[in-house]
Amino acid sequence: MDAEWKKTLEDGTEIVRTCAWSPPGCHPVGCGLKLHVKDGKLIKVEGDPEHPVTKGRLCVRCLSLKDYIYHEDRIIYPMKRAKEDRGLDKRERISWEEAMDIFAEALKANQEKYGYEGSCLFNGTGRAACIHAALGCYSVLQSPNQCYALSGWSCYGPRCAVVNFVAGAGIPEMDYAAGFPLRYDDPSFQVPNYILVWGKEPPKSNSDGLFGHALIELMRLGAKLITVDPRMTWLATRSHLALRLRPGTDAALAMGILNVIINEDLYDHDFVDKWCYGFEQLAERVQEYPVEKVAEITEVPAEKIIEAGRALAQSPSSMTWGLSVDEAPNGVQTGQALMAIMAITGNLDIPGGTILGPVAGLGGAEEKDVPTQVPEDALSKKVGVDKYPAVGMIQNTVHPDLFLECLETDDPYPVRFAWLQSSNLISPTCSAQPSRWHKALQKMDFVVATDTFMNPTIMAVGDLFLPVATFAEGDGVVFTHFGSNTTNCSAINKAITVGEAKSDPEICFMLAKRIFPDIYTASVDELVHGYLSGLGAMSGAQNWYELRDIGTAQVPVTYKKYEKGLLRADGKPGFSTPTGRVELWTTMYRNLGDDPLPYYFEPKMSPSNTPEYEFILTTGSRRVTSFHSEHRQIKNLRDIHPNPVLEMNPADAKKHGIEEGDWVRIVNEHGSARYKVEITPILKKGVVNAAHGWWFPEEDPNEPNLYGVWKSNVNNMIPHGDIGKIGFGAPFKSAMCNIEKAE
Ligand SMILES: Nc1nc2c(c(=O)[nH]1)N[C@H]1C(S)=C(S)[C@@H](COP(=O)(O)OP(=O)(O)OC[C@H]3O[C@@H](n4cnc5c(=O)[nH]c(N)nc54)[C@H](O)[C@@H]3O)O[C@H]1N2
Ligand SMILES: Nc1nc2c(c(=O)[nH]1)N[C@H]1C(S)=C(S)[C@@H](COP(=O)(O)OP(=O)(O)OC[C@H]3O[C@@H](n4cnc5c(=O)[nH]c(N)nc54)[C@H](O)[C@@H]3O)O[C@H]1N2
Ligand code: SF4
Ligand SMILES: [Mo]
Numbered sequence: 001m002d003a004e005w006k007k008t009l010e011d012g013t014e015i016v017r018t019c020a021w022s023p024p025g026c027h028p029v030g031c032g033l034k035l036h037v038k039d040g041k042l043i044k045v046e047g048d049p050e051h052p053v054t055k056g057r058l059c060v061r062c063l064s065l066k067d068y069i070y071h072e073d074r075i076i077y078p079m080k081r082a083k084e085d086r087g088l089d090k091r092e093r094i095s096w097e098e099a100m101d102i103f104a105e106a107l108k109a110n111q112e113k114y115g116y117e118g119s120c121l122f123n124g125t126g127r128a129a130c131i132h133a134a135l136g137c138y139s140v141l142q143s144p145n146q147c148y149a150l151s152g153w154s155c156y157g158p159r160c161a162v163v164n165f166v167a168g169a170g171i172p173e174m175d176y177a178a179g180f181p182l183r184y185d186d187p188s189f190q191v192p193n194y195i196l197v198w199g200k201e202p203p204k205s206n207s208d209g210l211f212g213h214a215l216i217e218l219m220r221l222g223a224k225l226i227t228v229d230p231r232m233t234w235l236a237t238r239s240h241l242a243l244r245l246r247p248g249t250d251a252a253l254a255m256g257i258l259n260v261i262i263n264e265d266l267y268d269h270d271f272v273d274k275w276c277y278g279f280e281q282l283a284e285r286v287q288e289y290p291v292e293k294v295a296e297i298t299e300v301p302a303e304k305i306i307e308a309g310r311a312l313a314q315s316p317s318s319m320t321w322g323l324s325v326d327e328a329p330n331g332v333q334t335g336q337a338l339m340a341i342m343a344i345t346g347n348l349d350i351p352g353g354t355i356l357g358p359v360a361g362l363g364g365a366e367e368k369d370v371p372t373q374v375p376e377d378a379l380s381k382k383v384g385v386d387k388y389p390a391v392g393m394i395q396n397t398v399h400p401d402l403f404l405e406c407l408e409t410d411d412p413y414p415v416r417f418a419w420l421q422s423s424n425l426i427s428p429t430c431s432a433q434p435s436r437w438h439k440a441l442q443k444m445d446f447v448v449a450t451d452t453f454m455n456p457t458i459m460a461v462g463d464l465f466l467p468v469a470t471f472a473e474g475d476g477v478v479f480t481h482f483g484s485n486t487t488n489c490s491a492i493n494k495a496i497t498v499g500e501a502k503s504d505p506e507i508c509f510m511l512a513k514r515i516f517p518d519i520y521t522a523s524v525d526e527l528v529h530g531y532l533s534g535l536g537a538m539s540g541a542q543n544w545y546e547l548r549d550i551g552t553a554q555v556p557v558t559y560k561k562y563e564k565g566l567l568r569a570d571g572k573p574g575f576s577t578p579t580g581r582v583e584l585w586t587t588m589y590r591n592l593g594d595d596p597l598p599y600y601f602e603p604k605m606s607p608s609n610t611p612e613y614e615f616i617l618t619t620g621s622r623r624v625t626s627f628h629s630e631h632r633q634i635k636n637l638r639d640i641h642p643n644p645v646l647e648m649n650p651a652d653a654k655k656h657g658i659e660e661g662d663w664v665r666i667v668n669e670h671g672s673a674r675y676k677v678e679i680t681p682i683l684k685k686g687v688v689n690a691a692h693g694w695w696f697p698e699e700d701p702n703e704p705n706l707y708g709v710w711k712s713n714v715n716n717m718i719p720h721g722d723i724g725k726i727g728f729g730a731p732f733k734s735a736m737c738n739i740e741k742a743e
Contacts, residue, residue, distance in 0.1 A: 200322020
C-alpha cells in the first residue's frame with residue numbers, strides 16, 4: 001500500500017485512506033476506503049483499490065456514509081433529559097463538561113447505594129464498540145456486569161465456546177488467503193475442492209470479519225459450494241449441493257453427514273489416530289443417525305446427505321459457519337458436529353481448509369494495560385455465571401437471560417445504573433421478549449447512552465446522550481474476527497470532525513479522567529493512542545502511528561499450528577484441550593453438565609411439538625441496506641427496503657389467499673407482529689422468514705408509540721430462556737407461528 005495515509009490535491013481536497021468498522025454498524029471486515037474531504041466536509045467516498053482483500057469493493061452502506069454522517073436527525077452534541085420526561089421527545093443540549101459531571105455524579109451515587117455491581121453496560125454486536133465495551137464497563141464503571149442482552153448469547157459466543165472446548169482454539173474460518181500478500185497466488189495456498197457454507201450468507205452479511213465476496217473469488221478459481229440453508233439464496237443457486245433443511249434441525253444434519261463419512265470409511269485415519277480424542281465413541285453415536293432417519297428429520301433427501309459427506313472428505317475442503325449455529329438451543333451440538341466433520345476429514349488448519357485461530361474472545365477480557373479494574377469482591381458477583389460458567393469463561397459477561405431476571409426481581413441484587421453503549425435492545429434486535437427488557441430498564445435510576453441517533457431504547461429510558469463519532473471521525477483499529485483468527489489488521493483514520501461527537505475510546509478516557517483524575521493523568525489523546533497501539537499490536541506495528549502508515553497489515557496464516565506447538569501455551573504440539581487433542585468426545589461439555597458427544601433434539605417449538613402452529617418462523621437473514629436497527633432513516637437505503645418483510649412460499653400464500661404486498665399479522669403464544677408479505681420461491685414451503693431490526697424513525701417518538709417499535713417486533717415472539725444446557729443458543733432461527741391477514 002501507498003505509505004501516505006493522507007494526500008492533498010491541488011484544489012485543497014484531502015484524500016484520507018482508512019478502513020471501515022463502526023458506527024455505522026458493520027462487522028470487522030475493515031473494507032478499504034478513500035474519504036475525500038473538502039473544507040472539513042466529507043464530499044465523496046470511494047473504495048480503496050490498494051486494500052489487499054477488498055480491492056476497492058464497497059457495499060451500499062459505506063457508499064451512503066455521507067448521508068448517514070450529515071443526516072439532519074443525527075445527534076452531535078451531548079444532550080440531557082430530566083428523569084420524569086423519560087419516553088418524551090424532549091432533550092436539552094449541554095456541554096461535555098456538564099455531561100461528564102452528570103455521569104460522574106450519578107455513578108458515584110449509584111456506587112454508594114448499590115456497590116460496584118449496581119451498574120451495568122449493554123453492548124450490541126460485532127461493532128467497534130464491543131471491543132471498547134470492556135474499557136467502559138470494567139475500567140470506567142468498574143462493574144462486573146457487561147451485558148450482551150441477546151437470549152442465549154446467540155451470536156458468535158456459542159461458536160467461540162464450541163471451538164474453545166472442542167479444539168482449544170479461536171474461531172475457525174475458511175481459508176481465503178487473506179493474510180498473504182500474494183493472496184490466492186501464494187505458493188502455500190490451495191484452492192479448496194468444496195466449501196461448506198452453513199447457515200450463513202456472507203455476500204450480504206460479511207460477518208465476523210469474513211469478506212463475503214471471497215466465496216465468489218474462490219468459486220471462480222474452481223471451488224464448489226455446499227450450502228445448508230432453508231432458503232434458496234443467491235449462493236445456494238450457484239452451489240454444487242444446496243441442502244434445504246428444516247430450520248432448527250442442523251445438529252441432525254451434521255450427524256447424518258458424519259455418519260456417511262465414518263460408515264463409508266472416508267475419514268483421514270492418520271489425523272484421527274494422531275490428533276483426535278473420542279473417535280470410537282463418536283462413531284458409535286453417529287449410528288443413531290442413519291441417513292434415512294436424518295432425511296426424515298431434516299427434510300434433506302438422503303442422497304444429498306450422502307453426496308455431501310463424500311464431497312467434504314475430499315481434502316482440502318473448508319467450512320464457514322454462520323449465525324444459524326448460534327441462534328438455536330441445540331447450536332453448540334451443531335457446532336461440535338461441524339468441528340468433528342472438519343477434523344476427521346483432515347481439513348483443519350491445512351492450505352485451503354478450515355483455519356484455526358488463537359484463543360481470544362469477543363466479549364473481551366479486561367484491558368489489562370488500563371489501571372482501573374473491577375474490584376475483586378464485585379467481580380465475583382457477575383450475574384449468572386455461577387449457573388452458566390461457560391458464558392463467563394468464554395465471553396466474560398453476564399448471562400443475558402439471567403440478567404433480565406436479575407433486573408426484574410433485584411435478585412441477587414439491584415442494578416440501577418445502565419450504560420447503553422451500543423445496543424438498541426428493545427427494538428427487535430438484541431433481546432428475546434424486548435417488552436420485558438423495556439420494563440426492566442424503566443427501573444433504572446440513571447441511563448446514559450452513547451450513540452449516533454436517537455432510537456426507541458434511548459427514547460424510552462435514556463437520561464443522558466453522549467454523541468458518538470462515526471469511524472470517519474475518530475482514530476481506531478479494525479481487525480478481522482475480533483482478534484481471534486485475524487488475517488488483517490488496519491488503522492481507522494480520523495478524516496473529519498462533526499459537531500462535538502467523540503469516538504468510543506475518547507469518551508471512555510474522558511470519563512475515566514473525570515472519575516479518576518489522579519490515575520489517568522496523561523492527555524485523552526495520549527491515552528487513546530496508547531490503548532489503540534495495544535489493540536493493533538497483532539499487526540506487528542510498534543504503535544498505532546506506524547500502523548497508520550502501513551494501512552492494512554496482513555497477518556499470514558501458519559498452517560498445521562498443532563504440529564508446531566502454536567496452539568498451546570506450553571509450546572508443545574497438539575491442541576489446547578484437556579487431552580491435547582481435538583476432542584470429538586468433549587471433556588468440557590461433560591464438565592459443564594452436557595453430553596460430551598453431539599446429539600440432536602427437536603426444538604421446543606416445532607411442527608411435532610407445537611402442532612397448533614402452521615409455520616416455522618425463521619428470522620433475521622441479513623439485507624445489505626441495513627445493519628440490525630440501523631440505517632432506517634437513510635432515505636436511499638430505506639427506499640430499497642421500505643417495509644418489514646415476511647418472506648413466504650407461493651404455495652403457502654395461495655393457500656391463505658395472500659397476495660404479494662399484503663399486510664399480515666404473525667402470531668404465537670408470546671406475541672404478534674405486523675409484516676408485509678413478499679412471495680418468493682426461495683423460501684421452503686411451511687417456513688416463513690421475518691426481517692428483524694424494524695422501527696420507524698418517521699413515526700411519533702413518544703411513549704407508548706416509541707417510533708412504532710412494537711408494531712413489527714418479531715422478537716416479542718421469541719421466548720425468553722429457551723436456551724441450551726450450558727447457557728448458549730435461543731430459537732431466533734426456528735420458532736413457530738400462525739398467520740392472519742391484517743388491515
Ligand atoms: N429476530 C432476530 N433478532 C436478532 C437477530 C436475528 O437474526 N433475528 N440477530 C441478532 C444479532 S446476531 C445481534 S448481534 C443483535 C444486534 O443487536 P444490537 O447490537 O442491539 O443492534 P442495533 O439495534 O443495531 O443497536 C446497535 C446500536 O449501537 C449503535 N452503534 C453502532 N456501532 C456503534 C459503535 O461503534 N459505537 C457506539 N457507541 N454505538 C454504535 C447503533 O447506532 C445502534 O443504535 O441483534 C440480534 N437480533
Ligand atoms: N447487512 C448486514 N450485515 C450484517 C448484519 C446486518 O444486520 N446487516 N448483522 C451482522 C451480525 S451481528 C451477524 S451475527 C451476522 C450474521 O450473518 P450470517 O451468519 O450470514 O447469518 P444470517 O444472515 O442471519 O443468516 C444466514 C442464513 O441462515 C439461513 N437460516 C435460517 N434459519 C436457518 C436454520 O435453522 N439453519 C440453517 N442452516 N440456516 C438457516 C437464512 O436463510 C440465511 O440465509 O451478520 C452481520 N452482518
Ligand atoms: S461490508 Fe459494506 S458496510 Fe461493511 S465496511 Fe465493507 S463496504 Fe462498509
Ligand atoms: Mo450478531
